[in-house]
Amino acid sequence: MNTSVSIFAEIPETLHESLQGYLETHPDWDQDRVFSAALSLFLLQNGRNNTPEALQSCRQAARIYLETLFQSDRLA
Template identity: 75%
Template sequence: MNATVSILAEIPEELHESLQGYLETHPDWDQDRVFSAALSLFLLQNGTSENPNSALSYRRAARVYLDTLFKHAV
């Protein structure tokens, strides 16, 4: 079972406009998918896998990132 959590975040208007432009030209993506991909990529780039707990978190972030990128519209 994949659980989800809602997040309310404020972003700069310029970023929001860029996101809207991207979503208009990529109908197979939605805001939730973009944020999931972006956040998981950030965690992969800035995380470590030096100890068992962080290694597990790193693998989970990697799984979310790959699942998000290769998700196919139904």
Template identity: 70%
Template sequence: MNTTVSIFTVIPEPLHESLTNYLETHPDWDQTRVLTAALSLFLLQNGDSDRHAARIYLETLFHQC
């Protein structure tokens, strides 16, 4: 069972504008998918190489979530 958790965060306006521009030109992506991919990649690169983070990252990239 995949449980999801909602988070609220504040990001710099230029980053939000870049994200908005990206999403406008890539309709198969949404904010949740982008942030999930980014967070899971960050954890893979800077964490303990958790297998769960790797699985989520790959599923997100290949749109299987």
């Protein structure tokens, strides 16, 4: 089952402007897709615990990251 959770976050204005610029030039991406890719990549790069739970979490983050990068169903 693929569930979603909404997140409310404040970001610096300059980061928001950069995001808006990116989204204007990449119509197949939206804000949710960018945040999902960015957060999953961050977790992949910063997960350093070798417990079974951490390894499972890393695999899930990798799956979400790759799915987010390569999804094309948002073009419809």
